[in-house]
Amino acid sequence: MKNTFTSTISLFLFIVFLTTTxxxxxxxxxxxxxxxxxxxxxxxxxxxxxxxxxxxxxxxxYTLNIxxxxxxxxxxxxxxxxRTIFPLIYQPTVTQNSGxxxxxxxxxxxxxxxxxxxGKFIWGAGPIFLVPTATDDVLGTGKWGAGASxxxxxxxxxxxxxxxxxxVWSFAGDNDRSDVNLFTFQYFINYNLPNGWYLTSxxxxxxxxxxxxxxxxxxxxxxxxxxxxxxxxxPVNIQAQAFxxxxxxxxxxxxxxxxxxxxxxxxxxxxxxxxxx
Numbered sequence: 232m233k234n235t236f237t238s239t240i241s242l243f244l245f246i247v248f249l250t251t252t253x254x255x256x257x258x259x260x261x262x263x264x265x266x267x268x269x270x271x272x273x274x275x276x277x278x279x280x281x282x283x284x285x286x287x288x289x290x291x292x293y294t295l296n297i298x299x300x301x302x303x304x305x306x307x308x309x310x311x312x313x314r315t316i317f318p319l320i321y322q323p324t325v326t327q328n329s330g331x332x333x334x335x336x337x338x339x340x341x342x343x344x345x346x347x348x349x350g351k352f353i354w355g356a357g358p359i360f361l362v363p364t365a366t367d368d369v370l371g372t373g374k375w376g377a378g379a380s381x382x383x384x385x386x387x388x389x390x391x392x393x394x395x396x397x398x399v400w401s402f403a404g405d406n407d408r409s410d411v412n413l414f415t416f417q418y419f420i421n422y423n424l425p426n427g428w429y430l431t432s433x434x435x436x437x438x439x440x441x442x443x444x445x446x447x448x449x450x451x452x453x454x455x456x457x458x459x460x461x462x463x464x465x466p467v468n469i470q471a472q473a474f475x476x477x478x479x480x481x482x483x484x485x486x487x488x489x490x491x492x493x494x495x496x497x498x499x500x501x502x503x504x505x506x507x508x
Contacts (some may be wrong), residue, residue, distance in 0.1 A: 260426025
Protein backbone atom coordinates (compact mmCIF):
# COMPACT_ATOMS: atom_id res chain seq x y z
CA MET A 232 0.00 0.00 0.00
CA LYS A 233 2.82 2.42 0.82
CA ASN A 234 4.42 1.66 -2.56
CA THR A 235 1.12 2.36 -4.32
CA PHE A 236 0.73 5.63 -2.42
CA THR A 237 4.27 6.75 -3.30
CA SER A 238 3.91 5.76 -6.96
CA THR A 239 0.61 7.65 -7.36
CA ILE A 240 1.93 10.86 -5.86
CA SER A 241 5.18 10.64 -7.83
CA LEU A 242 3.21 10.25 -11.07
CA PHE A 243 1.10 13.33 -10.42
CA LEU A 244 4.09 15.44 -9.36
CA PHE A 245 5.88 14.33 -12.52
CA ILE A 246 2.92 15.56 -14.57
CA VAL A 247 2.85 18.86 -12.66
CA PHE A 248 6.46 19.74 -13.36
CA LEU A 249 6.55 18.51 -16.94
CA THR A 250 3.29 20.12 -18.11
CA THR A 251 4.13 22.56 -20.90
CA THR A 252 0.99 22.56 -23.05
CA UNK A 253 -0.98 25.79 -23.14
CA UNK A 254 -4.61 25.44 -22.05
CA UNK A 255 -7.36 27.19 -23.99
CA UNK A 256 -9.91 27.39 -21.17
CA UNK A 257 -10.21 30.67 -19.27
CA UNK A 258 -9.66 30.96 -15.54
CA UNK A 259 -13.40 31.54 -15.06
CA UNK A 260 -14.33 28.36 -16.93
CA UNK A 261 -11.79 26.35 -14.96
CA UNK A 262 -13.02 27.78 -11.65
CA UNK A 263 -16.53 26.46 -12.38
CA UNK A 264 -15.14 23.05 -13.27
CA UNK A 265 -13.23 22.82 -9.99
CA UNK A 266 -16.53 23.43 -8.16
CA UNK A 267 -18.18 20.48 -9.94
CA UNK A 268 -17.13 17.13 -8.36
CA UNK A 269 -18.24 15.38 -11.58
CA UNK A 270 -16.34 17.56 -14.06
CA UNK A 271 -14.35 15.75 -16.74
CA UNK A 272 -11.15 17.26 -15.35
CA UNK A 273 -8.02 15.60 -13.96
CA UNK A 274 -6.84 17.43 -10.85
CA UNK A 275 -4.53 17.02 -7.89
CA UNK A 276 -5.62 18.94 -4.78
CA UNK A 277 -3.39 19.38 -1.75
CA UNK A 278 -5.84 20.30 1.01
CA UNK A 279 -4.37 21.60 4.28
CA UNK A 280 -6.73 21.36 7.26
CA UNK A 281 -6.05 22.93 10.66
CA UNK A 282 -8.35 22.00 13.58
CA UNK A 283 -7.92 24.41 16.48
CA UNK A 284 -8.68 24.25 20.23
CA UNK A 285 -8.95 20.49 20.68
CA UNK A 286 -9.27 19.09 24.20
CA UNK A 287 -8.49 20.69 27.56
CA UNK A 288 -5.10 21.97 26.34
CA UNK A 289 -6.44 23.63 23.15
CA UNK A 290 -4.20 21.59 20.86
CA UNK A 291 -4.10 21.85 17.05
CA UNK A 292 -4.51 18.94 14.66
CA TYR A 293 -3.13 19.14 11.10
CA THR A 294 -4.27 17.03 8.14
CA LEU A 295 -2.92 17.20 4.60
CA ASN A 296 -5.36 15.47 2.26
CA ILE A 297 -3.80 14.55 -1.08
CA UNK A 298 -6.81 13.98 -3.33
CA UNK A 299 -6.16 12.93 -6.95
CA UNK A 300 -9.31 13.10 -9.08
CA UNK A 301 -9.25 11.10 -12.32
CA UNK A 302 -12.27 10.82 -14.67
CA UNK A 303 -12.71 8.01 -17.21
CA UNK A 304 -15.05 7.85 -20.21
CA UNK A 305 -16.69 4.43 -19.90
CA UNK A 306 -19.11 4.83 -22.82
CA UNK A 307 -20.44 7.57 -25.09
CA UNK A 308 -23.00 8.40 -22.41
CA UNK A 309 -21.35 7.51 -19.09
CA UNK A 310 -18.35 8.79 -17.11
CA UNK A 311 -16.58 7.27 -14.11
CA UNK A 312 -14.99 9.82 -11.77
CA UNK A 313 -12.57 8.43 -9.18
CA ARG A 314 -11.68 10.45 -6.09
CA THR A 315 -9.03 9.13 -3.69
CA ILE A 316 -8.00 10.74 -0.39
CA PHE A 317 -4.55 10.00 1.08
CA PRO A 318 -4.33 11.80 4.46
CA LEU A 319 -1.11 12.77 6.22
CA ILE A 320 -1.98 13.61 9.83
CA TYR A 321 -0.40 15.21 12.87
CA GLN A 322 -2.57 14.15 15.81
CA PRO A 323 -1.59 15.97 19.02
CA THR A 324 -1.70 14.23 22.38
CA VAL A 325 -4.76 16.16 23.52
CA THR A 326 -4.39 15.26 27.22
CA GLN A 327 -0.96 16.91 27.32
CA ASN A 328 0.49 20.32 26.45
CA SER A 329 2.95 18.85 23.94
CA GLY A 330 3.66 15.78 21.87
CA UNK A 331 1.72 13.95 19.23
CA UNK A 332 1.78 11.42 16.41
CA UNK A 333 2.49 12.03 12.71
CA UNK A 334 1.84 9.57 9.90
CA UNK A 335 -0.53 8.28 7.26
CA UNK A 336 -4.25 8.00 7.98
CA UNK A 337 -6.88 5.74 6.45
CA UNK A 338 -7.40 5.97 2.68
CA UNK A 339 -10.81 6.49 1.11
CA UNK A 340 -11.73 5.85 -2.52
CA UNK A 341 -14.96 6.98 -4.19
CA UNK A 342 -16.06 6.07 -7.72
CA UNK A 343 -18.97 8.09 -9.15
CA UNK A 344 -20.92 6.95 -12.20
CA UNK A 345 -22.37 10.00 -13.93
CA UNK A 346 -24.25 10.46 -17.23
CA UNK A 347 -22.51 12.78 -19.65
CA UNK A 348 -25.75 14.43 -20.80
CA UNK A 349 -27.10 15.48 -17.41
CA GLY A 350 -28.58 18.76 -18.58
CA LYS A 351 -29.10 21.49 -15.99
CA PHE A 352 -29.23 18.95 -13.15
CA ILE A 353 -25.91 17.08 -12.77
CA TRP A 354 -25.73 13.96 -10.64
CA GLY A 355 -23.62 10.91 -9.92
CA ALA A 356 -23.56 7.95 -7.55
CA GLY A 357 -21.31 5.05 -6.67
CA PRO A 358 -19.44 3.12 -4.01
CA ILE A 359 -17.04 4.44 -1.39
CA PHE A 360 -14.34 2.33 0.27
CA LEU A 361 -12.35 2.77 3.49
CA VAL A 362 -8.88 1.16 3.60
CA PRO A 363 -7.04 0.93 6.96
CA THR A 364 -3.68 2.34 5.86
CA ALA A 365 -3.03 4.29 9.09
CA THR A 366 0.49 3.96 10.45
CA ASP A 367 -0.67 4.34 14.08
CA ASP A 368 -3.85 3.51 15.96
CA VAL A 369 -4.62 7.15 16.76
CA LEU A 370 -4.50 8.05 13.05
CA GLY A 371 -7.13 5.61 11.80
CA THR A 372 -10.03 3.29 12.52
CA GLY A 373 -8.31 -0.09 12.10
CA LYS A 374 -11.29 -1.13 9.97
CA TRP A 375 -12.12 -1.98 6.38
CA GLY A 376 -15.27 -0.22 5.26
CA ALA A 377 -17.60 0.30 2.32
CA GLY A 378 -20.71 2.26 1.55
CA ALA A 379 -22.45 4.49 -0.96
CA SER A 380 -21.96 8.06 -2.11
CA UNK A 381 -24.09 10.48 -4.14
CA UNK A 382 -23.50 13.96 -5.54
CA UNK A 383 -25.91 16.39 -7.20
CA UNK A 384 -25.62 20.00 -8.34
CA UNK A 385 -27.01 22.78 -10.51
CA UNK A 386 -25.06 25.53 -12.28
CA UNK A 387 -27.23 28.62 -12.89
CA UNK A 388 -24.67 31.24 -13.90
CA UNK A 389 -22.82 32.57 -11.89
CA UNK A 390 -23.70 29.97 -9.20
CA UNK A 391 -22.60 26.38 -8.64
CA UNK A 392 -24.75 24.81 -5.91
CA UNK A 393 -24.98 21.20 -4.77
CA UNK A 394 -24.14 18.56 -2.22
CA UNK A 395 -22.06 15.41 -1.74
CA UNK A 396 -23.17 12.74 0.74
CA UNK A 397 -21.85 9.33 1.77
CA UNK A 398 -22.14 6.71 4.47
CA VAL A 399 -19.45 4.15 5.30
CA TRP A 400 -19.95 0.98 7.36
CA SER A 401 -17.08 -1.20 8.59
CA PHE A 402 -17.19 -4.90 7.71
CA ALA A 403 -13.77 -6.21 8.80
CA GLY A 404 -10.64 -5.25 10.68
CA ASP A 405 -9.41 -5.05 14.26
CA ASN A 406 -12.08 -6.56 16.54
CA ASP A 407 -10.83 -4.46 19.45
CA ARG A 408 -11.60 -1.22 17.63
CA SER A 409 -15.01 0.48 17.43
CA ASP A 410 -17.23 -0.22 14.44
CA VAL A 411 -17.48 2.49 11.79
CA ASN A 412 -20.85 3.91 10.77
CA LEU A 413 -20.01 7.39 9.52
CA PHE A 414 -22.23 9.76 7.54
CA THR A 415 -20.66 12.70 5.68
CA PHE A 416 -22.64 15.53 4.10
CA GLN A 417 -20.96 18.43 2.30
CA TYR A 418 -23.04 21.13 0.68
CA PHE A 419 -21.29 23.62 -1.54
CA ILE A 420 -22.39 27.09 -2.59
CA ASN A 421 -20.15 28.97 -5.02
CA TYR A 422 -20.61 32.43 -6.50
CA ASN A 423 -18.27 33.11 -9.43
CA LEU A 424 -16.74 36.52 -10.06
CA PRO A 425 -14.73 37.78 -13.08
CA ASN A 426 -11.21 36.54 -13.89
CA GLY A 427 -11.42 33.25 -12.01
CA TRP A 428 -12.27 34.71 -8.59
CA TYR A 429 -15.10 33.16 -6.56
CA LEU A 430 -16.75 33.05 -3.14
CA THR A 431 -17.46 29.66 -1.60
CA SER A 432 -18.92 27.83 1.38
CA UNK A 433 -18.32 24.07 1.51
CA UNK A 434 -18.36 22.80 5.12
CA UNK A 435 -18.09 19.06 5.81
CA UNK A 436 -20.81 17.88 8.22
CA UNK A 437 -20.37 14.46 9.83
CA UNK A 438 -22.48 12.13 11.96
CA UNK A 439 -21.04 9.22 13.93
CA UNK A 440 -24.05 6.88 14.19
CA UNK A 441 -22.15 4.70 16.69
CA UNK A 442 -22.05 7.52 19.24
CA UNK A 443 -24.62 8.21 21.93
CA UNK A 444 -27.69 10.31 21.18
CA UNK A 445 -26.93 14.00 21.34
CA UNK A 446 -23.26 13.30 20.64
CA UNK A 447 -23.31 12.29 16.97
CA UNK A 448 -22.90 15.42 14.84
CA UNK A 449 -20.15 17.88 13.98
CA UNK A 450 -21.62 20.85 12.10
CA UNK A 451 -19.32 23.64 10.89
CA UNK A 452 -20.45 26.95 9.39
CA UNK A 453 -18.33 29.40 7.43
CA UNK A 454 -16.76 29.94 4.05
CA UNK A 455 -14.13 31.81 2.10
CA UNK A 456 -12.95 32.39 -1.44
CA UNK A 457 -10.51 31.42 -4.12
CA UNK A 458 -9.05 32.06 -7.54
CA UNK A 459 -7.68 30.10 -10.47
CA UNK A 460 -4.18 31.31 -11.35
CA UNK A 461 -1.45 29.99 -13.62
CA UNK A 462 2.01 28.86 -12.63
CA UNK A 463 3.71 29.08 -15.99
CA UNK A 464 1.15 27.41 -18.24
CA UNK A 465 -0.29 25.21 -15.51
CA PRO A 466 -3.63 26.32 -14.03
CA VAL A 467 -3.89 26.10 -10.23
CA ASN A 468 -6.95 26.64 -8.07
CA ILE A 469 -6.08 28.35 -4.76
CA GLN A 470 -8.73 28.45 -2.05
CA ALA A 471 -9.07 29.29 1.66
CA GLN A 472 -12.01 28.78 4.01
CA ALA A 473 -12.62 29.08 7.76
CA PHE A 474 -15.34 27.36 9.80
CA UNK A 475 -16.72 27.43 13.33
CA UNK A 476 -18.20 24.23 14.75
CA UNK A 477 -21.66 25.13 16.06
CA UNK A 478 -22.13 21.47 17.02
CA UNK A 479 -19.40 18.95 17.80
CA UNK A 480 -19.28 15.45 19.20
CA UNK A 481 -17.01 14.04 21.88
CA UNK A 482 -14.64 11.42 20.53
CA UNK A 483 -12.48 8.73 22.04
CA UNK A 484 -9.30 8.45 20.01
CA UNK A 485 -8.25 4.91 20.90
CA UNK A 486 -8.55 2.32 23.63
CA UNK A 487 -9.28 3.67 27.11
CA UNK A 488 -8.30 7.28 26.42
CA UNK A 489 -10.81 9.80 27.79
CA UNK A 490 -13.32 11.42 25.44
CA UNK A 491 -12.25 14.82 24.09
CA UNK A 492 -14.12 17.50 22.20
CA UNK A 493 -13.71 18.02 18.50
CA UNK A 494 -12.11 21.27 17.36
CA UNK A 495 -13.77 24.61 18.05
CA UNK A 496 -12.92 25.90 14.60
CA UNK A 497 -11.13 24.94 11.40
CA UNK A 498 -9.07 26.54 8.66
CA UNK A 499 -8.71 24.98 5.21
CA UNK A 500 -6.16 26.04 2.56
CA UNK A 501 -6.00 24.20 -0.74
CA UNK A 502 -3.85 24.23 -3.85
CA UNK A 503 -5.38 22.22 -6.68
CA UNK A 504 -3.31 21.52 -9.80
CA UNK A 505 -5.51 21.25 -12.90
CA UNK A 506 -4.97 19.22 -16.06
CA UNK A 507 -7.71 20.12 -18.56
CA UNK A 508 -8.19 17.78 -21.50
